[in-house]
Amino acid sequence: MKLEAIGLKKYFPLTSGFSLRGARGWVKALDGVSVQVAEGETLGIVGESGSGKTTLAKLFLLLERPTSGSLLFDGKAVGDFGREDFVRYRRAVQAVFQDPYSSLNPRMRVGQIVAEPLPRDNGMSRPMVAQRVAEVLQLVGLPRESPALYPHEFSGGQRQRIAIARALVTYPKFIILDEPVSALDVSIRAQILNLLKHLQETLGLAYMIISHDLAAARYLATRLAVMYAGKLVETGECDAVYAAPLHPYTEALLSAALPLHPSARRQRIVLAGEVPNPVNPPAGCRFHPRCPRVLPQCSSQEPEWREVKAERFTACHLY
Amino acid sequence: MRESSPLLVVEDLKTYFFTRRGVTKAVDGVSFTLHAGETLALVGESGSGKSVTCLSLVRLVPEPAGRIVGGRVLLEGEDLLQKSSAEMRRVRGKKIAMVLQDPLTSLNPALTIGTQVGEVVRLHQGLRGAPLRERVLEALRRLRIPAAGTRLRHYSHQFSGGMRQRVSSAIALSCAPRLLIADEPTTALDVTIQAQYLELLKEVQASAGVAIILVTHDFGIVAAITDRVAVMYAGRIVEMGSTLQVFDNPSHPYTRALLRCLPDVGLKREQLVEIGGQPPDLARLPQGCPFAPRCPERQPICDETYPPSVPVAGGHAASCWAAPGAKARA
Numbered sequence: 253m254k255l256e257a258i259g260l261k262k263y264f265p266l267t268s269g270f271s272l273r274g275a276r277g278w279v280k281a282l283d284g285v286s287v288q289v290a291e292g293e294t295l296g297i298v299g300e301s302g303s304g305k306t307t308l309a310k311l312f313l314l315l316e317r318p319t320s321g322s323l324l325f326d327g328k329a330v331g332d333f334g335r336e337d338f339v340r341y342r343r344a345v346q347a348v349f350q351d352p353y354s355s356l357n358p359r360m361r362v363g364q365i366v367a368e369p370l371p372r373d374n375g376m377s378r379p380m381v382a383q384r385v386a387e388v389l390q391l392v393g394l395p396r397e398s399p400a401l402y403p404h405e406f407s408g409g410q411r412q413r414i415a416i417a418r419a420l421v422t423y424p425k426f427i428i429l430d431e432p433v434s435a436l437d438v439s440i441r442a443q444i445l446n447l448l449k450h451l452q453e454t455l456g457l458a459y460m461i462i463s464h465d466l467a468a469a470r471y472l473a474t475r476l477a478v479m480y481a482g483k484l485v486e487t488g489e490c491d492a493v494y495a496a497p498l499h500p501y502t503e504a505l506l507s508a509a510l511p512l513h514p515s516a517r518r519q520r521i522v523l524a525g526e527v528p529n530p531v532n533p534p535a536g537c538r539f540h541p542r543c544p545r546v547l548p549q550c551s552s553q554e555p556e557w558r559e560v561k562a563e564r565f566t567a568c569h570l571y
Numbered sequence: 572m573r574e575s576s577p578l579l580v581v582e583d584l585k586t587y588f589f590t591r592r593g594v595t596k597a598v599d600g601v602s603f604t605l606h607a608g609e610t611l612a613l614v615g616e617s618g619s620g621k622s623v624t625c626l627s628l629v630r631l632v633p634e635p636a637g638r639i640v641g642g643r644v645l646l647e648g649e650d651l652l653q654k655s656s657a658e659m660r661r662v663r664g665k666k667i668a669m670v671l672q673d674p675l676t677s678l679n680p681a682l683t684i685g686t687q688v689g690e691v692v693r694l695h696q697g698l699r700g701a702p703l704r705e706r707v708l709e710a711l712r713r714l715r716i717p718a719a720g721t722r723l724r725h726y727s728h729q730f731s732g733g734m735r736q737r738v739s740s741a742i743a744l745s746c747a748p749r750l751l752i753a754d755e756p757t758t759a760l761d762v763t764i765q766a767q768y769l770e771l772l773k774e775v776q777a778s779a780g781v782a783i784i785l786v787t788h789d790f791g792i793v794a795a796i797t798d799r800v801a802v803m804y805a806g807r808i809v810e811m812g813s814t815l816q817v818f819d820n821p822s823h824p825y826t827r828a829l830l831r832c833l834p835d836v837g838l839k840r841e842q843l844v845e846i847g848g849q850p851p852d853l854a855r856l857p858q859g860c861p862f863a864p865r866c867p868e869r870q871p872i873c874d875e876t877y878p879p880s881v882p883v884a885g886g887h888a889a890s891c892w893a894a895p896g897a898k899a900r901a
Contacts, residue, residue: 300761301732407849437616437850438788442832442843449842464762467791471834471843494836508766509836510791514814516837522770523763526731 253326253425255312255345255458256288260321262307266531279530281307283482284321286557289426294452294459296473296490298466298505302527303479305462309428312460313347314338339371346419350431352411356403362389363399366418388417392447409440416447420455429461433468445471466509470494478502481528481538484557488564498566500545537569545570576648577604578749578782579628584642586620586627589635595853597623597637599806607749610776610783612793612814615803616850621786624803625752628784629667630659646750665695668743672755674735678727684711685723688742695746710745711738714771733764737771747779754786769796790833794818799886802826805851805861807877812887822889824868860892868893 263278282304289295297305310316311323314330323330325341333341346369349355356365366385370376376384382399389398392413403411412432419427432448433441449472451457463469469476470490477487478499486499497503504521525542528534534541540550547569560571586598598620605611613621626632627639630651644651646666651659663669671677679687688707692698698706704723711719714737727735736756743751753772757765773796776783785797793800793814800817802810802825810823821827831844848865857863863873872892881894891897 300763409849438790439616439829439832439846439850442834442845443847445834446843446845466762467834467836470836504763506836508762510789510795511837512790512794512830512833512835513818513837514794515818516794520766520770522766524767526733526764527761 253291253344254288254324255426255460256286256324257308257311258286258322258324260285260308260311260323261319262304262311262316263319277531280482280533281530282311282318283533285479285482285484286321287477287484287487289458289460291425291458292452292456293475294461294473296469296476297460297462297479298464298469298476299479300464300505300527302481302530304482305464305479306430308479309347309430309460309462312345312428314341342369343371343422344425345428346422346424346426347428347430348412348415348419348432351435352403352408352415353435355415356411358403360402361399362394362401362403362406362414365403365414366399366421369418369422371422384421385417388420389414391420391451392417407440408436409443412436412444413447416444416451420451424457426458426460429459429463429472431463431465432461434463434465441468448472466506478505481533482530483538484565484567485539486564486566486568492564498560498564498571499539499568500543500570501539502566504544537567575606578607578609578647579605580643580645581624581628582643582645584624584627584644585640586623586632586637587640588637590854593854596806596856597853598627600642601803601806601808602642603801603808603811605750605782605784607782608776608780609799610785610797612797612800613784613786613803614788614790614793614800616788618805618850618853619803620806621803622754623806625669625754625784625786628752629663629669630654630656631663661695664691664743664748665746666748667750667752668746668748670736670740670743670751670753670756673759674732674739675727675759677739678735680727683724683726684730684738688723688738688745691742691745706745710741713744713775714738714741716741731764732760733768736760736768740772740775744775744779744781748781750782750784751776752784752786755788756785757792758787758789765792772796790830791836802829805853805856807861807890809862809891810889812883816884816887820883820887822883822887822894823862823891824866824893825862826889828865828867860890872898 260282261284262282263280266277266279299305311318363385367381385399394413433444461469461472473490476490476493478485480501486502497506504523507521523542536551536553537555540546550569555567555569557567559565582602584598584601588595588597601624615621628644685707688710689703692706708719716722716737757768797814800814801808804825810826821830828846832846846865851861859874859876860878863869870892878890878892878897879900880888880890881897882888
């Protein structure tokens with residue numbers, strides 16, 4: 253099984269105030285992104301705010317429709333899905349969100365929260381549902397009496413475990429993790445990261461982890477995709493990208509991440525300027541106004557997305 | 572060790588919150604010193620007391636629930652806890668300035684940036700008119716805000732996150748304070764913008780000679796820019812030393828566990844070492860060491876008495892019963 257995006261674009265209309273006269277322009281949140289996640293692997297998607305990471309996740313979760321491009325599940329385009337395909341898709345692709353304080357309904361008991369993704373009409377009896385809930389709660393390491401309790405009775409780390417249990421309950425193949433540890437205390441992050449890794453190994457899950465925390469992404473990811481201003485700038489095997497980034501943006505992003513020891517203080521590449529405005533992105537390569545290795549053609553020609561080395565793709569005029 | 576007298580001496584600071592649920596000891600006996608031009612990191616998890624420590628230094632603890640119940644805060648020899656509120660107003664912004672986590676909430680959306688920077692300068696230095704404008708421009712330029720002349724008339728929503736944090740730093744540094752308290756200043760910023768900001772902060776510190784207390788939970792930032800570190804847990808400093816000492820020879824089990832449980836961009840780890848359990852409930856602290864229930868090196872004495880601070884090396888100390896010599900000091 254494979255989840256694939258081909259040339260995915262998502263533009264949001266920019267309307268002026270209360271006027272009903274159409275859009276003044278478009279926010280190009282995602283502008284032609286192609287990625288795939290194969291069974292059992294972890295794709296890390298890194299980039300800064302405004303790079304389109306979360307929009308990509310929303311498209312994969314069918315929470316937004318793409319402006320153009322297509323999403324393939326098992327070779328079949330989501331656009332051609334029938335009712336049954338949607339049920340199958342939603343069961344196979346689940347999500348865990350950043351903040352377990354807002355992603356769990358405070359008025360529902362944990363048992364109800366975790367059982368909610370289970371389809372109502374597939375003939376599961378109440379005891380069967382309760383048994384499945386107990387199973388996944390045990391998988392994520394929550395106490396047996398949890399189903400009767402409310403989310404506020406749990407700590408941040410435990411709440412994120414509830415969210416993970418809810419994602420697991422439908423026997424998914426793919427889980428989209430949107431900043432899964434960013435809202436948690438430092439001492440709790442390791443517990444959740446280890447749990448995610450363990451679940452992947454035992455259940456054969458594929459993850460798509462969206463993170464601005466490069467260290468957390470590195471810990472889980474097997475492949476890495478770097479995004480900038482709505483486009484992919486580089487993909488490749490995770491360790492290879494960390495060891496020798498190709499795109500100057502990847503290089504700067506990795507060098508801005510701070511290593512955990514003072515003796516590793518090193519010359520950082522400090523980028524000037526900021527992430528461009530998605531309404532009017534720069535012509536040519538979107539990174540060229542900030543790029544330390546800019547070439548004359550970068551401001552006019554958009555670099556082509558291609559395989560520069562084995563399994564290493566980038567869009568940059570340097571290669 | 573330095574010869575000069577320290578800029579800031581905090582002795583046995585205690586700030587409690589009195590609530591219906593009982594007394595929450597948010598800060599429970601914190602002591603440290605800071606010299607001019609030095610950068611001290613206060614690290615810890617949420618609820619460890621780092622932010623309340625900072626608020627106590629400027630006497631902005633939310634009252635009436637919160638109260639500073641003991642200790643001394645000496646800034647250049649004067650005890651801030653003895654000052655009247657009118658006197659404190661002359662200290663805040665002039666001698667001690669603060670930068671908070673989220674510049675979008677710490678800046679006033681209804682006033683221009685120029686007005687907000689100008690307010691501080693006007694109040695503390697009594698400048699008006701052209702000289703005031705000159706000082707405001709200088710403050711903005713020092714934090715490299717491009718086109719400062721036009722930016723003066725803009726509102727905070729017209730700035731990006733990184734620029735907003737520079738504006739609030741410009742406000743903080745406009746009256747040349749001796750001490751800057753930066754409470755998670757880069758948490759709301761992207762990584763590349765964080766790098767820009769930290770770089771700029773170091774530069775401004777070097778030229779202005781201001782001492783910085785940097786509150787953070789990110790050991791990467793600590794490693795990158797600070798001189799000394801104080802690790803906090805449940806309202807107390809459990810370990811303090813120079814940044815190199817603490818990273819090279821973490822001497823409290825909590826510090827050791829924290830450093831081992833973090834994924835590092837520099838290396839791939841097969842398995843992260845977890846810290847079991849949960850951060851403690853401050854209203855129901857155990858009698859002995861609050862980290863004991865989660866500690867791999869727990870001994871019977873840990874549940875009975877809070878450990879003394881034991882020197883590990885010059886300027887490096889940890890509060891732990893497992894540290895050599897701890898029992899002799901008790």
